[in-house]
Amino acid sequence: MTDLTAAPADLMIETPSWAYGNSGTRFKVFAQQGVPRDPYEKIADAAQVHAFTGAAPTVALHIPWDRVDDYAALTAHARSLDVGIGAINANVFQDDDYMLGSVTNPDPRVRRKATDHLLECVDIMDATGSRDLKLWFSDGTNYPGQDDIRARQDRLAEALEEVYARLGGDQRILLEYKLFEPAFYTMDVPDWGTSLVHCLALGPKATVCVDTGHHAPGTNIEFIVAMLLRAGRLGAFDFNSRFYADDDLMVGAADPFQLFRIMHEVVRGGGLDPATGVAFMLDQCHNIEPKIQGQIRSVMNVQEATAKALLVDAAALKSAQETGDVLGANAVLMDAYNTDVRPLLAEWRTAKGLSADPIAAYRASGYFEKIVAERVGGSQAGWGA
Ligand code: LRH
Ligand code: MN
Ligand code: MN
Secondary structure (H helix, E strand, C coil): CCCCCHHHCCCCCEEEHHHHEEECCCEEECCCCCCCCCCCHHHHHHHHHHHCCCCCCCEEECCCCCCCHHHHHHHHHHHHHHHHHHHEEEEEEEEEHHHHHHCCCHHHHHHHHHHHHHHHHHHHHHHHHEEEEEEEECCCCCCCCCCCCCCCCCCHHHHHHHHHHHCCCCEEEEEEEECCCCCCCCCCCCHHHHHHHHHHHCCCCCCEEEEEECCCCCHHHHHHHHHHHCCCEEEEEEEECCCCCCCCCCCCCHHHHHHHHHHHHHHHHHCCCCCCCEEEEEEECCCCCCHHHHHHHHHHHHHHHHHHHHHHHHHHHHHHHHHCCCCHHHHHHHHCCCCCCCCHHHHHHHHHHCCCCHHHHHHCCHHHHHHHHHHHCECECCECC
């Protein structure tokens, strides 16, 4: 049997700075107590998630939500709290200029402005030591005929080429896709195929980011994962879960079986090996639940799915598949999925000097009471404003 006490533990999960700020829907942002007032405090909260899980050593930034004067100082602050700065997420979707698109806008002035922001994000990566530039474009059209679908792809390719040329030696582009929202007729990067086509044209430092909330209902995400790993172009996950649209709920909450199936393909495709270069990130908003606890729970959910995926008896599965034993093969997967891995993960945590129950330990730590007392007037994540 697989050594469960080692492997899921090696999986490191990046948390997003925006998960710690207030968020909501377009109907209402509920202000929570103790939320961070600036990027420094967001990183301090992310450090708590790492302290109690031992599995969240980096935090992703979103620019301009996390803009500061001195990124070296912010990086040093992160290090002093035993975490690092991870991916830099560009934001070319919250400016009036971008109503008709950012890098695909018909107006060259707007395209220049958007591309300059992406280049600025690479400057920030140089200062923070980040490897990954995550690009998500809200660009698209609402009405048939509104703009030339092909010309928009040409503009996108041109901007991506310029940014790709600016990347340092080990820096990468993660190109995220999304089928819908905010554009309702065409999104310019709607799916993994479009992302992959652009990545292949750019070169090996361009890879696809799979946000689990960005597909049509019923889409087989684990198939996409298998295909991208096979092509060597799975760069990252933005993990979250959804019931209806891009709900950004805690990963593993809506459909833990889907998360298991995804992690099974990750294991199958060698994606747990850091050399494969898959970044495991959360992209979530905790609109009604406490944020730090929501992140801890999410990290644990990914660990549980991973532990179960590692329990799959690969030899038994292969032999059942090769002999056409449909039910036997399915049973191998289901046996692993139906195993309660929580005691094993608790053992792993204890062996690492962590609490067996990270949520209880965090609740007992007094951190929440401390930030509620210290912080007044916390910041908004950026969503739902
Ligand atoms: C878009 C998205 C993208 C953004 C984030 C805040 O829906 O998933 O990753 O950067 O949300
Ligand atoms: Mn995302
Ligand atoms: Mn999203």
